[in-house]
Amino acid sequence: MEHKRRKIEREFGVPIGGEILEPQFWTRTAIKDLPKEGPLPLKEIFGREAPLIVDAGCGNGRFLIGQAVWNPGTDYLGADILPVVIRYATRRANQRGLTNLRFLVGDGIGFAQNLLPKGRVSQFHCYHPQPYHDPRRALERMINPRFLSLVHQSLVPGGEFFIQTDSQAYWKYIQGIIGKFFEFQERVGCWPDAPKGRTRREILALRRGFRVFRGKGIRRDALTPEDLSRLETTLPLPNFITEPEVQHLDRAEREE
Numbered sequence: 001m002e003h004k005r006r007k008i009e010r011e012f013g014v015p016i017g018g019e020i021l022e023p024q025f026w027t028r029t030a031i032k033d034l035p036k037e038g039p040l041p042l043k044e045i046f047g048r049e050a051p052l053i054v055d056a057g058c059g060n061g062r063f064l065i066g067q068a069v070w071n072p073g074t075d076y077l078g079a080d081i082l083p084v085v086i087r088y089a090t091r092r093a094n095q096r097g098l099t100n101l102r103f104l105v106g107d108g109i110g111f112a113q114n115l116l117p118k119g120r121v122s123q124f125h126c127y128h129p130q131p132y133h134d135p136r137r138a139l140e141r142m143i144n145p146r147f148l149s150l151v152h153q154s155l156v157p158g159g160e161f162f163i164q165t166d167s168q169a170y171w172k173y174i175q176g177i178i179g180k181f182f183e184f185q186e187r188v189g190c191w192p193d194a195p196k197g198r199t200r201r202e203i204l205a206l207r208r209g210f211r212v213f214r215g216k217g218i219r220r221d222a223l224t225p226e227d228l229s230r231l232e233t234t235l236p237l238p239n240f241i242t243e244p245e246v247q248h249l250d251r252a253e254r255e256e
C-alpha cells in the first residue's frame with residue numbers, strides 16, 4: 001500500500017484522527033506569511049474552492065485534524081494566539097499528509113475581522129475560549145458582541161456557529177447575547193462524533209467531572225450591517241467573574 005500506515009496517536013487515551021504516514025507523504029500545513037491587507041487567498045492556499053470550516057482558539061488542533069481526515073471534500077482552517085499550540089497542531093496535520101487543513105498564529109478577533117473573507121465560512125467553531133480569570137483581563141475574552149458580529153459576517157447564509165465552555169459564568173454570559181446573532185440551541189451531552197470530547201480541553205474537563213456547556217447557532221440572515229453595529233455597541237461586554245474551580249482545570253491543562 002502506497003501510504004503505509006505507521007501509528008495511531010492518543011491523547012488522554014482517546015485516539016486523534018488519522019495516522020502518522022511515512023515522511024515522504026508529509027505536508028506543510030502552517031500559514032506563516034499572513035497578508036498585510038485583505039483576507040487570506042484561500043483558493044491559492046488550498047488549490048481549490050471548497051466549503052470552509054474554521055476554529056478560533058483551536059489549541060492543539062485536535063478537532064480540526066479529525067474533521068480534515070474524515071471529510072476530504074471540505075477545507076479547514078484553525079487559528080490560535082499561542083505559537084506553541086499551533087506548532088503541535090501543524091506537526092500532527094503535516095504528519096497525516098493533510099492538504100485540506102491549515103493553521104495560523106493569530107488572535108480570534110483579527111482572524112475573523114481581517115483574514116476571513118466575508119460570507120465564506122460554512123461553520124465557525126469555538127471550543128473552550130480562554131476564560132481569563134484575572135478581572136483586569138476580562139475584556140480580552142474572545143466571545144463578546146464584536147466577535148459574534150464578525151463571526152456572523154464571515155458565515156455563509158444559514159452558516160453555523162458552534163460554541164462550548166466548561167465555565168458556567170462564561171456560558172451565562174454567552175446565553176445572554178448569542179440569540180441576537182444566531183438561532184441558538186443548547187446541546188445536552190457530547191457531540192455525536194466525539195463521545196469522549198471533541199477537543200483536548202473537553203476531554204480533560206470530562207475526565208475531571210466538569211460540566212461542559214455546548215450549543216449551536218444558525219446565522220440570523222435577516223440582520224443588516226446596521227443591526228450588527230447596533231448590537232456591537234449596545235450588548236454587554238464579558239466582564240463577569242469566573243468560578244475558582246475552572247482555574248484549577250486551567251492549571252491541570254497546562255501541566256498534563
Ligand SMILES: C[S@@+](CC[C@H](N)C(=O)[O-])C[C@H]1O[C@@H](n2cnc3c(N)ncnc32)[C@H](O)[C@@H]1O
Pocket residue numbers: 056057058059060079080081082085106107108109126127128129130140142199200201202
Ligand atoms: C482553554 S484553551 C482551549 C483550546 C482548544 N479549543 C480546546 O478546546 O482544547 C483556550 C485556547 O484559546 C487560545 N486563545 C486565548 N486567547 C485567544 C485569542 N484572543 N485568540 C485566539 N486564541 C486565543 C489559547 O492560546 C488556548 O489555546
